[in-house]
Amino acid sequence: MNTQADIGRLYEDRVREWARKSRNDARLVPADLSVRRTSPVCGSAVTLDICHNQEVITALGFQVRACTLGMASTAVVVAKAPECSFAEIHEVAIMLSRLLAGDDVHFPARWDALEMFVAARSFKTRHGSIMLPFQVLGEAAYQLDFVK
Template sequence: MTPDDPLASLYHDRIRTLAAAVRNDRRLEGADLSLTQVSPLCGSRVTLDIALDAALRIKAFGWRVRACTLGAAATALVVRSAQGLRLHAAAGWHDAMQRRLEGEDAAVEGLETPEIFDAARSFRARHGAVLLPFAILAEACAIRPDAGA
């Protein structure tokens, strides 16, 4: 991949570094929720185990990632950014990230550096992989609506 290759902007060092953080499975025993999302286009699969504290804030994550570099990087970013947040706050990231990938400069409050995925805007086939962990958070909030109270 040359620096002029459009893929070079997509798979930059920050993305690869994030992806490496979740390459090894780390499942969470006794999780309150364990959810999997699969991208129908590319087959990327992410499982997140989520533990909630008494106040329904995210206290810990486990993961199993069988996804491309972008899906893995997004998972690592979610794991790093969502700790300590109420589940419903993090669940809102899905819609904001989807709008961001579609070209809006949507704010993703509480998510560290969402702009690292801006290069994926022109690669629509990659959007599904990026959105996997965000879809899990949205699904988790739907399953546990009390986490938004």
Template sequence: MTTALYNRDILRLAASIPHLHRLEGPDASVEKRSPVCGSRVTVDVVLDGEGRISALGQDVKACALGQASAALMGANALGRDAAELAEARDALAGFLGGERDDPGAWPGLDIFRDARPYTARHSSILLAFEAVAEAARRAKG
């Protein structure tokens, strides 16, 4: 691993995960695990009447990259609907996989540019976005 992979900005994000608690009575909960590294993220969501996230909770047991991703997801998920979350997940996956040059419109995801060559780290980076997109879809019904 290089120092560029775990830089100061990644470590700052990893230490500042918002909504770092489980919700009581969520509309949906989803746990995602990385078989490669063992990282795990559980996301709880409550949707409002328009199908947008009004409450979010997360339990994050992941490497610094997974924690940083959960921080970026959590900082910007409130008010988003299932389609927007799926779009963010897919854009991030495409960016990490080299299928696109940008990570999409979600704020801050360009921070993972240096992780693109490290395919073993992609699953951890994607966990929070996979979990929140699936939780929103399930909650929507």
């Protein structure tokens, strides 16, 4: 059972600060591709508008209808993914999934903001929302035929 203290750690200041960054939609028009995914567990939805140069993301726009955790995760992705390859994003997604599963993970400096989700480990119903923007980019990589 999660205590009030656990919930407080889950929604710590830096999570709320990141979430504020994705509160207002910032769609990207024109975009090379727009992909939307919805979490079947909680109903959170993320749409990312993606511009890319081959396998490198050059810009992202977004629309987020998610909890604070999903908003924070999306804000990190929108801020950090440009100039990264889809393959790098996939590796970071694996690291985040491992962190949520309980592993000790040390993200590359560019992605160290994701360490804020360590408090979400015991909130399994929130993992889908946290992973959603990574799933959107994974779907985009698949649609663009970058998945090997």
